Amino acid sequence: PFVPVPDTPGGDRLARGQQALADIDGHAGQQVIDSLKDIAPDLARYVLEFSFGDIYSRTGLDLPTRELVTVALCTALGTVGPQLRVHLHGLLNVGGTREEAVEVITQMAGYAGFPAALNGLAAAREVFAARDE
Structure with missing residues (x-):
């Protein structure tokens, strides 16, 4: 039977995303985020919060x-x-x-x-x- 995946953990999405990025991609991931800060800081935040803070932090x-x-x-x-x-x-x-x-x-x-x-x-x-x- 289908078992739903638990919801994304609570707390600070940005902090959770920054930690997940560091754990997964290390310096290379941070370089991507840094490369966006001068042109699209919101996109950098979205990558951290959504991709890493929400999606990568799921337990499924x-x-x-x-x-x-x-x-x-x-x-x-x-x-x-x-x-x-x-x-x-x-x-x-x-x-x-x-x-x-x-x-x-x-x-x-x-x-x-x-x-x-x-x-x-x-x-x-x-x-x-x-x-x-």
Whole structure:
């Protein structure tokens, strides 16, 4: 039977979002937020409050699963390379593996096409190399 996911935790959405961003994406995530402050500070706040404070803080999926799903989606979209790289780092930061990243990107070939999967693997190669340095 269907069991509803518990509501988002109460409290300060911004603080919760900032903590989730730090836990998941670390410095790379903060760079994205910082890059928005001079042109779209409201968008930076929305990303923190909604995406990380509300969505990422839900209890229905663990963080590695959330990041794996996000890597799959970014791969399938094919137009969000910078975000794919951030979320590949995020996946690895929260306990996901390189093998899982490669597998989910490979699976996207059947749903989003080979060009999307090949571009996703190129992004993964860059992220893995950066982490090996």
